[in-house]
Amino acid sequence: MGMPENTIDWDESVTNVAAPETAAKSAKPQTGPGEAESGADGVESVSARGAELAAAPPMMPVGLPEVTQLRPIGEATYGALDAVLETVHGPDNRVRITSTGVYPWRVHASLRITAADGSMWIGTGWFIGPRTLITAGHVVYIASNRVPARRGWVRRVEVIPGRNESDRPFGSTLSGRFYSVRGWTENGDPEYDYGAIVIDEPMGDQTGWLAFGAFTDNDLLASHANISGYPGDKPDGTQWYDHRQIDSVTARKVFYDIDTFGGQSGSAVYRFIDSDRFAVGIHAYGGAVTNSATRITARRFQNLEAWNNV
Amino acid sequence: MALDEAGRPVPWARVYFVEAPVPVPEIAALTNDAGEVTLEMPEPGSYRVGLAAEGFEADVVEVEIGEEAAYLSTVTLRQAC
Numbered sequence: 001m002g003m004p005e006n007t008i009d010w011d012e013s014v015t016n017v018a019a020p021e022t023a024a025k026s027a028k029p030q031t032g033p034g035e036a037e038s039g040a041d042g043v044e045s046v047s048a049r050g051a052e053l054a055a056a057p058p059m060m061p062v063g064l065p066e067v068t069q070l071r072p073i074g075e076a077t078y079g080a081l082d083a084v085l086e087t088v089h090g091p092d093n094r095v096r097i098t099s100t101g102v103y104p105w106r107v108h109a110s111l112r113i114t115a116a117d118g119s120m121w122i123g124t125g126w127f128i129g130p131r132t133l134i135t136a137g138h139v140v141y142i143a144s145n146r147v148p149a150r151r152g153w154v155r156r157v158e159v160i161p162g163r164n165e166s167d168r169p170f171g172s173t174l175s176g177r178f179y180s181v182r183g184w185t186e187n188g189d190p191e192y193d194y195g196a197i198v199i200d201e202p203m204g205d206q207t208g209w210l211a212f213g214a215f216t217d218n219d220l221l222a223s224h225a226n227i228s229g230y231p232g233d234k235p236d237g238t239q240w241y242d243h244r245q246i247d248s249v250t251a252r253k254v255f256y257d258i259d260t261f262g263g264q265s266g267s268a269v270y271r272f273i274d275s276d277r278f279a280v281g282i283h284a285y286g287g288a289v290t291n292s293a294t295r296i297t298a299r300r301f302q303n304l305e306a307w308n309n310v
Numbered sequence: 311m312a313l314d315e316a317g318r319p320v321p322w323a324r325v326y327f328v329e330a331p332v333p334v335p336e337i338a339a340l341t342n343d344a345g346e347v348t349l350e351m352p353e354p355g356s357y358r359v360g361l362a363a364e365g366f367e368a369d370v371v372e373v374e375i376g377e378e379a380a381y382l383s384t385v386t387l388r389q390a391c
Contacts, residue, residue: 112340113337119339119342119347119348120322120339120340121337121340122324122337122338136335138335144350144352147348150348190333193335231326231338232324232338233360233362233368234362235364236324260336261326261338261360262324262325262326262327262336262337262338263336263337263338265336266337283336284335285334285335285336286327286333286334286336287333288333291336
């Protein structure tokens with residue numbers, strides 16, 4: 001059977017600015033200047049100095065809370081509900097990272113997003129080069145039609161690398177330059193939910209960056225995945241890390257039972273190859289049993305490389 | 311809308327999905343100066359939505375969404391001990 005005519009490349013790159021002129025692995029990651037923490041056996045060696053277990057009482061209350069006042073609009077009603085999908089599965093295994101001024105933690109940036117309608121959001125991004133961060137598509141482009149004024153490219157993103165609550169070891173910068181792909185911006189297809197933020201100041205030269213790659217199914221299924229990001233259920237601006245063996249993969253997604261929460265959209269899902277960290281996906285969704293990332297494929301690898309050279 | 315126990319709006323509260331009938335984007339919304347936020351539910355069904363803000367105990371709102379996506383709820387956040 002021949003190829004269908006008019007095949008659409010849903011991974012075709014799109015941007016809100018003038019178009020850029022222009023089983024793989026990027027160049028090795030860069031640690032940047034100064035101290036770097038190491039990993040072992042495919043996971044981060046989170047030191048006692050640099051991390052603390054989530055030993056404090058969880059921010060989420062136990063049991064069903066009371067809801068105070070409800071003003072329904074339309075057909076919405078209130079009622080007792082059965083638990084369906086959670087994004088933290090079982091015990092919360094996340095570890096807080098406080099050594100966010102050192103590599104690798106500093107490659108992860110807290111993002112404060114202003115959407116087209118002025119609404120504010122939080123997410124996570126990570127450096128792949130001096131001026132380019134990768135994140136979820138829905139961080140840079142709102143694809144839903146349910147709030148029409150919100151749809152489209154976001155207005156701006158404040159990028160805060162290595163943030164640790166109020167501490168901003170590398171300062172922050174604003175970006176209005178974003179990239180994603182047609183599969184996300186035109187179709188809102190979760191399998192194409194990835195994008196990039198480009199900043200003017202080469203902060204990546206200070207933070208270092210992760211490498212990235214497209215790997216075979218067998219490689220991924222044999223890998224431990226690591227995620228570090230900025231979840232909204234924890235104190236504002238704190239970075240949290242977890243890791244687990246990759247559970248399953250499809251052609252365009254990677255699934256894992258790694259604890260995450262809203263605010264971690266855009267986090268790198270990365271594996272170790274020897275001592276080097278390679279991103280394999282971009283965390284985007286919370287699900288019933290596993291959470292998921294947009295998988296870096298060979299085609300998407302090309303986009304990330306291009307976005308890193310705009 | 312997030313309010314404190316005195317009825318004042320709580321700006322910059324983080325609002326996020328805790329439970330949902332379908333996979334949900336893991337982006338969190340922030341309430342505005344009036345303590346308001348609109349969080350889109352991707353599909354009709356049962357949801358639990360969490361709220362967290364510095365100085366307050368986190369809370370969870372249970373919501374059931376029909377075909378009409380719009381839903382307005384006021385949640386009073388309790389001061390943290």
